[in-house]
């Protein structure tokens with residue numbers, strides 16, 4: 153999805169913490185997680201387009217991948233997975249937008265596709281997508297076709313479901329919201345916690361304010377608090393400030409390219425229509441000073 157497509161989607165309704173710059177190895181903050189725990193990487197976009205891609209390695213070296221990015225992110229992701237052993241235990245898809253699914257769909261269609269144990273997601277029916285967000289139908293069908301042809305099991309999660317991957321606990325705290333038709337697919341993002349006894353990470357996908365407010369008003373609001381949060385919808389026009397106030401993160405994970413981080417449509421910082429600077433202000437008000445932004449490259453959290 154290019155920047156113009158991203159804008160169109162908006163129009164539709166549309167660490168601190170043992171972290172460092174991965175490949176560069178420069179420590180970006182002081183460590184608080186000294187005990188053994190899973191490793192989390194935030195992968196950088198390989199094209200100018202926003203995307204979201206995370207890889208988790210359990211202490212037994214199994215891999216969990218979250219989303220993966222666009223078509224242009226596929227080669228980097230393939231190589232990254234290969235370097236970590238080449239097999240993925242669980243692949244989580246937060247929601248079926250192309251900047252989250254196209255890299256996976258591409259890998260699935262290649263003969264050298266990594267072994268993938270299962271894909272877990274909360275997916276609307278194609279007819280619902282056609283009715284409420286027609287432009288997303290084609291990439292969604294491309295994704296479904298790739299999954300089916302690759303023969304990878306697709307597990308539809310339920311609200312409240314928990315999964316344990318070698319001591320890494322995954323808890324689903326939000327699933328598709330078929331009654332929300334504004335910003336439809338983003339508001340149907342699966343939100344989930346990934347944690348062990350050392351650290352917790354909350355993933356929000358591209359959840360919008362309607363889905364975020366529903367989560368906040370529901371029984372899983374008490375499960376929002378986390379050490380790390382993946383900033384919703386690439387850091388802007390996602391959940392409301394109140395959701396972040398319930399999370400009170402120590403560190404923010406931003407799947408956000410430079411132009412979006414600076415709200416720069418080509419005319420300099422602040423020149424764009426995006427709300428990233430506002431969200432950055434929210435996090436400053438919360439006292440968060442640790443920000444890992446994908447524009448700056450690969451980050452690893454231990």
Ligand SMILES: [Zn+2]
Pocket residue numbers: 247249337338358
């Ligand atoms: Zn999205």
